[in-house]
Amino acid sequence: MPKSTGIRVGLAGYKFSSSRPFIRLARNIGPHQIVYNGELEGIALAFEDATRLGPNRDIRIYADNQAAIYRLARPSDNPG
Numbered sequence: 001m002p003k004s005t006g007i008r009v010g011l012a013g014y015k016f017s018s019s020r021p022f023i024r025l026a027r028n029i030g031p032h033q034i035v036y037n038g039e040l041e042g043i044a045l046a047f048e049d050a051t052r053l054g055p056n057r058d059i060r061i062y063a064d065n066q067a068a069i070y071r072l073a074r075p076s077d078n079p080g
Contacts, residue, residue, distance in 0.1 A: 006031040007038040011045050016058075023049060039065035043072060 002049035006028045029041055046061045053059070065068055 007033040007035060009038045009042045009045065011042055011049065013046075013049060025049070036065070036067060039063060039068040040071070043068060 007030065009029055010028045010061070011025040012021040013031050014021050023046060027041075029038055043061060050059045050061070052056070055064070
């Protein structure tokens with residue numbers, strides 16, 4: 001799939017004491033997706049990557065989509 005087609009998701013991980021990311025990830029989730037799905041995918045990728053760091057870590061995940069954050073805080077089987 002061409003880079004210019006679809007919704008791209010990006011992730012960067014930083015240590016608190018550094019301005020350089022220790023991980024960078026970008027993924028295209030497809031041409032038939034909406035931005036909301038990309039936001040949820042990015043948050044899910046951040047949680048997946050955070051689990052690889054091991055227990056007892058101070059991890060902060062930042063997202064700028066209030067609808068996605070609201071949805072993650074209130075899981076449901078219903079769409080939307």
